[in-house]
Amino acid sequence: xxxxxxxxxxxxxxxxxxxxxxxxxxxxxxxxxxxxxxxxxxxxxxxxxxxxxxxxxxxxxxxxxxxxxxxxxxxxxxxxxxxxxxxxxxxxxxxxxxxxxxxxxxxxxxxxxx
Amino acid sequence: xxxxxxxxxxxxxxxxxxxxxxxxxxxxxxxxxxxxxxxxxxxxxxxxxxxxxxxxxxxxxxxxxxxxxxxxxxxxxxxxxxxxxxxxxxxxxxxxxxxxxxxxxxxxxxxx
Numbered sequence: 001x002x003x004x005x006x007x008x009x010x011x012x013x014x015x016x017x018x019x020x021x022x023x024x025x026x027x028x029x030x031x032x033x034x035x036x037x038x039x040x041x042x043x044x045x046x047x048x049x050x051x052x053x054x055x056x057x058x059x060x061x062x063x064x065x066x067x068x069x070x071x072x073x074x075x076x077x078x079x080x081x082x083x084x085x086x087x088x089x090x091x092x093x094x095x096x097x098x099x100x101x102x103x104x105x106x107x108x109x110x111x112x113x114x
Numbered sequence: 115x116x117x118x119x120x121x122x123x124x125x126x127x128x129x130x131x132x133x134x135x136x137x138x139x140x141x142x143x144x145x146x147x148x149x150x151x152x153x154x155x156x157x158x159x160x161x162x163x164x165x166x167x168x169x170x171x172x173x174x175x176x177x178x179x180x181x182x183x184x185x186x187x188x189x190x191x192x193x194x195x196x197x198x199x200x201x202x203x204x205x206x207x208x209x210x211x212x213x214x215x216x217x218x219x220x221x222x223x224x225x226x
Contacts, residue, residue, distance in 0.1 A: 043158065
């Protein structure tokens with residue numbers, strides 16, 4: 001499967017714990033995007049990364065959230081000290097370039113906070 | 115600031131009928147106009163897209179109509195099938211930013 005791979009598919013955390021979501025882009029894609037979807041809503045942009053660089057993090061909450069896309073390995077979205085309001089589906093997308101090229105989405109990680 | 119308004123919120127169509135979903139946008143910098151289809155438990159999948167230099171694009175049963183002056187574009191699904199039942203999002207994008215602005219979604223149900 002050469003698509004965008006996200007893991008885990010489901011993640012359960014207790015309040016105050018850390019959540020780490022992983023995304024491997026499509027082969028050859030060097031641009032990664034993270035989106036959050038609350039139930040019955042559209043996806044909201046969080047952050048746009050290229051290898052080792054954050055290009056646009058205008059949708060990221062100021063605290064507790066961080067993202068990285070290292071030279072080797074998957075992109076990571078990290079949520080520290082999770083709260084109930086962090087419960088959502090988190091989707092990763094990748095594109096070949098950043099110039100209005102199609103973004104291809106993974107099937108998401110469903111995060112539940114107890 | 116709501117840049118994209120999608121309607122209707124939900125839609126029920128008989129099998130074989132035409133499904134029409136509309137999207138209005140505010141930002142004239144948008145230069146790529148895709149529609150995404152999302153099934154439960156799955157990520158959005160690019161369905162069809164149009165660039166502003168054409169007014170219509172057809173791929174099989176799916177057609178995008180684009181009205182630049184009205185800042186609107188719509189998705190038409192001809193001969194709708196039960197397998198088309200999904201949530202559809204308009205998602206215009208502008209190249210200088212790259213991030214997608216998703217509409218609020220339309221839940222489409224096709225009755226057999």
